[in-house]
Amino acid sequence: MADPKDASTRYLPLYKAVDGGDLEATKKFLDQHPDALCSSLSTDGDTALHIAVLAGHVDIVEELVGRISALELAVKQKYGSTALNFAAIGGVTEIAELLVEKNRKLLEIPNDHEQIPLVVAALYGHRDLVQYLYLKTPIEELDPTSKNHGAILLTACIMDEFYIALDLVQRYPLLAIAEDTDKDTALHILAQKPSAFPSIHLDPQKASLIASGDIEMPHEGPPHRRSFTKRVLHRISEAFWKGLKLCVPGFTSIYELKLTHLQARELLTCICREVPNLEDEIKLEAVLRKALFEAVKQGIVEFVTEIMKHYPEVVWFYDDKDRNIFFVATAERQEKIFSLIYKMGAKKNSLATHWDKDFNNMLHQAAFLAPSSRLDRVSGAALQMQRELQWFKILTSRYREEDFLQTVPTKLMVGLSMMFFSLATMMITFGVALFIVLRDRIAWVSFPIILLASLPVTLFALLQFPLLVEIFISTYGPGIFDKPKKNLCPSGSTRSSTRCFR
Incomplete structure (x- = not known):
């Protein structure tokens, strides 16, 4: 040799x-x-x-x-x-x-x-x-009963190729509970993918575009099995999306994002249906707990609600610090997750008055400083204080705490508006004075004067107007919690309703 x-x-x-x-x-x-x-x-x-x-x-x-x-x-x-x-x-x-x-x-x-x-x-x-x-x-290579290739492929595809991940779970349902070489399950990896769900990082304009219309989902079955109405609606929907992709620049990315959201939701549903097949109850609880608290930290409300729909008892799960999901949501400042407590009925009293391992209650969790990743989403210290107060924060300031809810933001809006008005009138006055002095000497002086006077006003508006809108919505908008409104008159007998109107 x-x-x-x-x-x-x-x-x-x-x-x-x-x-x-x-x-x-x-x-x-x-x-x-x-x-x-x-x-x-x-x-x-x-x-x-x-x-x-x-x-x-x-x-x-x-x-x-x-x-x-x-x-x-x-x-x-x-x-x-x-x-x-x-x-x-x-x-x-x-x-x-x-x-x-x-x-x-x-x-x-x-x-x-x-x-x-x-x-x-x-x-x-x-x-x-x-x-x-x-x-x-060969699809047999991915069979979880004989080899581990399918589990590794599933967790890898969840990060980028949802349609393959969805196809894998539908072909081999056991992959939904299989562990890869890192001991991760598909459910836990999906909980680490907040961008796959529509509630995360979407501006209102893009969210409205994604919410409108319908798109073709894989695995809906062949067209001839659908009813006539569904086939017609599908054709209209297909034409709608194709037209938008052709006519609207950049709409392909929105289409792909919507498809990703739908595939991720269906994948989550498929996995949730399969998880109960775990015969080991201890392992079942461990799989659910690990994925659930990861989703709460990421703020994926769709994930949490889907888990709660299949396994209502998860509201009584606790992490290693003996905190339930609402404690963690408070600590991580995930208001959409916390708002689910209002749908818990009488259970919310027990959930909200719990104490963790360090003898902290929910109010203590709100008093701790919010994670920097959540604070950085709000512009300016005043709005950060305002948001923290909505989480029951007590802060040291020359203003009273409740002033940050309306008084300080209102004054800030008035100040920004007056500053813009002052700047605009000052530039107008300056331009008019120059025009009066120079119009007889230089005939074309009006155009450069208007251009130069408009520049600082335009820059100020572009830089400060988004902040003004954010302050207004944060102060006078619906707030960060999705708390249901109470009816003035509870549903009941005619006598109670009549009494309410007297």
């Missing part, structure tokens, strides 16, 4: 030619030294094909694949990777196609970490390659 070091020295010109993308030099060397085709060119056992694939040279890979047999394509290097494993790392779909067309068995060969090429591509985040390999890989 030849010494690898001696072979790597002897075939160094081939290594340089392949790695540098020199096709002609590669062909010339291989014509003169045919034995170098499948020989190791490095101390790691890389062949010419491994080097070309990792370097991403499609033309050289095509040349080498044409010279190599299907069996030789499956050769592994020192760390157990085939050329297709390397292609999955590099992410060049065209190279993967060349290899798979020559030998489909490469799709089933794992590396030393027991990861098949599809899983490797998903872990590296190569969307196009993942889609191609998912269609080509």
Whole structure:
């Protein structure tokens, strides 16, 4: 057997030619030294094909694949990777196609970490390659009853490819409760993906666009199984979205975002239906608790409500500090999660008066300083104080605490408005004075005067108007909590209703 070091020295010109993308030099060397085709060119056992694939040279890979047999394509290097494993790392779909067309068995060969090429591509985040390999890989490779490939692929796809994740769970429901190599479940990974849900980080304009219309969801079944009305509505909806994508710039991203929201919601529903199949009650509670409190910290209200719909008892779950979900929502300043307490009925009294491991109640949680990530979402110290007061914050200031709810913001709005009015009138006065003095000497002086006078006024309006709107909404708007309004007259007998109107 030849010494690898001696072979790597002897075939160094081939290594340089392949790695540098020199096709002609590669062909010339291989014509003169045919034995170098499948020989190791490095101390790691890389062949010419491994080097070309990792370097991403499609033309050289095509040349080498044409010279190599299907069996030789499956050769592994020192760390157990085939050329297709390397292609999955590099992410060049065209190279993967060349290899798979020559030998489909490469799709089933794992590396030393027991990861098949599809899983490797998903872990590296190569969307196009993942889609191609998912269609080509035998579906049996993803069966959770025999291998762990499906669980790793599912958790990886939740980060980027929801439609593949959804298809996986629908094909193999057991994947919903399977753990990957990091002991993470699909439910926990989904709880770490707030951007997949519409309640997170959406401005009102984009939210209204996403909420309008309907789009085609995968797995709705073939069109001929739907009723006539549904088919008509589907056609109208399809035409509506296609028209918007063509006519409105950037609308494709909004369409894809809406599709992601729908797929994430359906994936969550599928997982929640499957979780009860866990026979170990301790493990079931651990899976739910870990995902639930992560979703509360992220503020994903859709996730929490879906969990509560399937498992109402989760409101009595406590974290390692003996805090329920409403305590954590208060500490993390997640008002949408906290607002769910108003729908708890009589249970809210018990939930709200609980004490944690450090003998803190819910008011103490509100008194702690909010996380910086939540404070930074509000402009200015005054509005931050106002928001904290809505969480029962007591702050040291020359104003009374309740002044920050309306008095200080109102004064700030008046001050900004007066400042804008003062600046505008000052510039108008200055412009008129210059015009009167210079109009007889310079006939065209009016245009530059108007332009220069408008500049500071425009800049001030652009910089301060968003703050003025935010202050107004925060002060006189509906507030941060979605608390239901109480009826003046409780529903009951006619006598009580009559008494209310007297």
